[in-house]
Amino acid sequence: MVSIEPLEINGHMFTAVTVRLPKTTLLTVSNENGYIMCGALDVGLLNSKLADRKIIAGRAVGVKTIDDLLKAPLESVTHEAEKLGIVKGTIGEDALMMMI
Template identity: 30%
Template sequence: MLIEQIPLENGCALGLRFEMQKYPLLVIRAEKGFLMCGYLNVSAAETLGDVAVKVKGVQSFGDMLKATVVEVTKFARELGVETGMTGREALEKMF
């Protein structure tokens, strides 16, 4: 597992990378929520009350920041996160 600090304008996020068989499982955790890759389930995060945002087709933290948000929980929407914004834009709203 790789843990990396990711500096953003509104704070410093924490990136977690788990090497799986073919592609990495990636999560970037901000103060109020997290950005996840396609391995993880937004419905489960919503059920648990999490601020969660999903991007797909990523293999690095840099990819996640540039990728387009494809799915969000209602709790993320309450912070102003919307599908179509970048992962970076979504994370900035989670501080």
């Protein structure tokens, strides 16, 4: 099952996507500038092979719902996210606010 929902945070709109797969769930919250995602996100790949795309993203692990993702500290972030001040440990919702 795939769920795509609008999500308002502090007056700003984001898109929350939940993809239920066998034995796991993919979660992401995004806007036009960047996104946060569950542990399925490969930050190393984004920082190396896709570095030319300048992707702003962060990864949280151990999350099972969109609400968990918003409240969790990010385990890793891309180099482009770091340029915005988003660092490892930044709470998901705070990171999204920095992507405005």
